[in-house]
Amino acid sequence: MLPLLSLILATLLLGTVATFLAGAKARWAALGTSVAFLAEVGFLFLSYPGWPGYNGALVPGFSDQESYAWIHLSWMQVNYTVGVDGISLVLILLTAILQLATVVYSWTEAKRPAAYFGLVTLTCLGSFGVFVALDVLLFFLFWEAVLVPMFFLIGFWGGPRRRYAALKFFVYTHVASIVMLVGLLALVFYSGSTSFDFASIYAAARGLSPVVQVFLFLPLLFGFAVKFPVVPFHTWLPDAHVEAPTGGSVLLAGILLKLGGYGLIRWAVEVLPIGFSHVRPIIFFLAFLSILWGSVLALSQRDLKRMVAYSSINHMGIVLLAIGLGSSLGLLAAVLLMFAHGIVSALLFMSAGSVHHTFGTRDIPAVGGITPTTPTLSTMMMAGSLASLGLPALISFPAEFIALLATWDGLGYLVLLPLAVLVVTAAFYLWMMQRMLFGPARGIPADAHDIPSHEGLAMGLLVAMAVLFGILPGLLVNVIANSPVKGFPGT
Amino acid sequence: MRAPMLVLSAFAVAGGALVFLPCFQRLLLFGNGVAGIPPAFGTTDILLSGASVALGVGGILLAWTMWGRGQVYPLPTSSAARSVRNLLLHRYYFKVGYDWIGARGVYTVARAADFFDQYVIDGTVHGFERAFGALSNRMRRLQTGLVSDYASYVVAGLVALFVLLLLVAPYLVGRFGGP
Numbered sequence: 001m002l003p004l005l006s007l008i009l010a011t012l013l014l015g016t017v018a019t020f021l022a023g024a025k026a027r028w029a030a031l032g033t034s035v036a037f038l039a040e041v042g043f044l045f046l047s048y049p050g051w052p053g054y055n056g057a058l059v060p061g062f063s064d065q066e067s068y069a070w071i072h073l074s075w076m077q078v079n080y081t082v083g084v085d086g087i088s089l090v091l092i093l094l095t096a097i098l099q100l101a102t103v104v105y106s107w108t109e110a111k112r113p114a115a116y117f118g119l120v121t122l123t124c125l126g127s128f129g130v131f132v133a134l135d136v137l138l139f140f141l142f143w144e145a146v147l148v149p150m151f152f153l154i155g156f157w158g159g160p161r162r163r164y165a166a167l168k169f170f171v172y173t174h175v176a177s178i179v180m181l182v183g184l185l186a187l188v189f190y191s192g193s194t195s196f197d198f199a200s201i202y203a204a205a206r207g208l209s210p211v212v213q214v215f216l217f218l219p220l221l222f223g224f225a226v227k228f229p230v231v232p233f234h235t236w237l238p239d240a241h242v243e244a245p246t247g248g249s250v251l252l253a254g255i256l257l258k259l260g261g262y263g264l265i266r267w268a269v270e271v272l273p274i275g276f277s278h279v280r281p282i283i284f285f286l287a288f289l290s291i292l293w294g295s296v297l298a299l300s301q302r303d304l305k306r307m308v309a310y311s312s313i314n315h316m317g318i319v320l321l322a323i324g325l326g327s328s329l330g331l332l333a334a335v336l337l338m339f340a341h342g343i344v345s346a347l348l349f350m351s352a353g354s355v356h357h358t359f360g361t362r363d364i365p366a367v368g369g370i371t372p373t374t375p376t377l378s379t380m381m382m383a384g385s386l387a388s389l390g391l392p393a394l395i396s397f398p399a400e401f402i403a404l405l406a407t408w409d410g411l412g413y414l415v416l417l418p419l420a421v422l423v424v425t426a427a428f429y430l431w432m433m434q435r436m437l438f439g440p441a442r443g444i445p446a447d448a449h450d451i452p453s454h455e456g457l458a459m460g461l462l463v464a465m466a467v468l469f470g471i472l473p474g475l476l477v478n479v480i481a482n483s484p485v486k487g488f489p490g491t
Numbered sequence: 492m493r494a495p496m497l498v499l500s501a502f503a504v505a506g507g508a509l510v511f512l513p514c515f516q517r518l519l520l521f522g523n524g525v526a527g528i529p530p531a532f533g534t535t536d537i538l539l540s541g542a543s544v545a546l547g548v549g550g551i552l553l554a555w556t557m558w559g560r561g562q563v564y565p566l567p568t569s570s571a572a573r574s575v576r577n578l579l580l581h582r583y584y585f586k587v588g589y590d591w592i593g594a595r596g597v598y599t600v601a602r603a604a605d606f607f608d609q610y611v612i613d614g615t616v617h618g619f620e621r622a623f624g625a626l627s628n629r630m631r632r633l634q635t636g637l638v639s640d641y642a643s644y645v646v647a648g649l650v651a652l653f654v655l656l657l658l659v660a661p662y663l664v665g666r667f668g669g670p
Binding site: 209211212231232235293296297299300301382386391392393397424427430433438474 | 494495498499502503505506509514593597598600601602604605608612613616667668
């Protein structure tokens with residue numbers, strides 16, 4: 001068997017090193033890495049059981065699994081173990097798409113391009129590692145590897161308050177990482193497993209008492225919830241987004257938030273199902289709070305990026321709700337929502353970045369009637385906004401539809417809360433479009449012109465993905481539905 | 492705003508029709524029908540849907556017959572039906588109601604929530620930051636350089652460790668059970 005996952009890791013690692021060393025040609029090295037990454041992921045996708053064209057038998061378990069001994073002591077065995085299932089595969093595809101889109105969008109980055117593009121590819125390398133790691137130590141190393149490049153992307157290429165935002169991002173997520181690590185190590189040692197492998201921990205954790213499972217689940221929930229982020233641990237996100245460069249915002253919203261969702265499913269819900277079932281009321285409370293708080297706050301924002309950031313909290317709240325449902329349908333909704341949010345939020349952050357480049361501000365009331373001046377940008381903004389509010393035939397629609405269906409299935413009339421919040425979401429996006437895209441022109445500089453072609457190309461790629469998977473969600477649904485998440489009933 | 496409205500209405504019609512397509516029904520029934528809600532349509536559903544659509548189309552035709560050719564029906568100022576006319580002209584005051592709820596109600600709540608978010612939630616975090624700063628400043632002063640001071644800290648630490656191991660840990664194990 002071809003060690004495809006290790007090959008992808010090697011591609012990303014070599015590509016990252018080459019990008020750092022390429023000087024003025026760094027953008028080309030990053031582009032080559034991104035194209036190779038996407039091609040390899042495409043190959044992985046096509047060969048995965050569950051893909052409509054796959055002719056092999058459907059075998060529950062991780063696909064493309066590789067395991068090599070790394071640190072072997074009498075009381076601790078750490079391995080380099082990687083593998084994918086439908087959940088991780090969909091998120092890896094998202095990572096590959098967003099890496100390419102980010103590199104193309106940032107094509108003219110002039111401030112230390114080698115470092116900038118190197119950090120972008122390093123962030124994607126770390127994220128890929130998180131999604132494929134099936135060993136606690138390996139998972140944590142990749143988890144931390146994502147944190148560092150993002151800190152520098154915000155802190156060096158960000159806006160006027162970049163140092164404050166970068167430090168806040170680092171402190172929040174690092175504290176959460178430490179708590180998560182404590183939880184993971186406690187999980188390993190309490191379960192009695194000497195191996196750090198997912199499969200061993202999964203098997204050993206079955207024997208833990210409910211009380212111990214709850215005590216182990218809580219630090220994991222906290223660690224992953226900060227990354228989501230979940231209210232009230234969310235205030236790092238708007239500041240980080242507002243100050244981050246556009247590429248940083250795209251990766252932050254598109255990929256980094258998904259690490260929290262993925263980690264919660266893989267390392268907490270799946271391994272500690274009894275603890276999960278006891279903690280579900282807390283998860284529901286946090287999810288509903290985030291859904292409501294995120295949408296209400298988005299409505300009051302003047303800064304376009306800040307509005308999209310709060311909208312992300314709202315959408316990730318729906319993801320948490322879907323995970324909390326603990327059903328196969330909820331799991332499907334959660335993963336599909338993460339993919340949809342990754343594509344759509346990236347598109348919206350790119351739009352916000354282009355508004356800032358073109359008009360010198362992101363203040364919504366300050367700029368209006370921009371469509372005649374910037375038709376391409378306006379079209380992309382409209383596509384992103386309509387996708388975010390769940391328009392049929394775009395990617396968010398099937399995801400939100402299945403999430404609402406799963407909520408109705410699991411919680412009955414409580415579905416009315418996310419349903420009502422969707423109306424608020426539609427309201428703030430339509431209101432923003434009404435003020436910025438249409439009506440009389442205001443705040444438009446005399447030399448303002450439409451976005452450059454590379455920005456249009458990057459956003460066009462994301463719109464194409466939103467339409468493709470909006471019309472054919474089955475391409476993802478079949479893959480996710482084939483995931484062997486054993487913590488959920490019916491799997 | 493005409494463009495997004497047109498797009499929205501077109502997609503709303505198309506989205507409503509999606510449920511009749513077998514491929515969309517399969518999406519709801521992925522796996523082995525875990526959705527649990529098969530899109531089955533009984534006679535009542537079809538009759539109700541048909542009646543709603545017929546009513547809507549009838550209303551459009553009636554309106555077109557009465558006003559479609561630009562006809563105007565002037566109403567005397569003294570007419571008793573004037574209040575009804577005003578109600579209809581203002582579209583049942585739904586727009587005013589929406590504006591009032593949206594602009595005054597929800598937006599005011601949103602502004603208040605934003606204040607709470609910035610000054611209470613984030614303020615609490617900043618409070619912790621300041622508290623830890625002050626605490627670390629005090630801790631720094633504990634570093635006196637005197638061996639006797641350090642020895643007393645070691646003794647205090649050992650006492651705390653013994654209390655934890657001999658009193659707290661057995662209680663917790665007895666109360667909740669071991670791993």
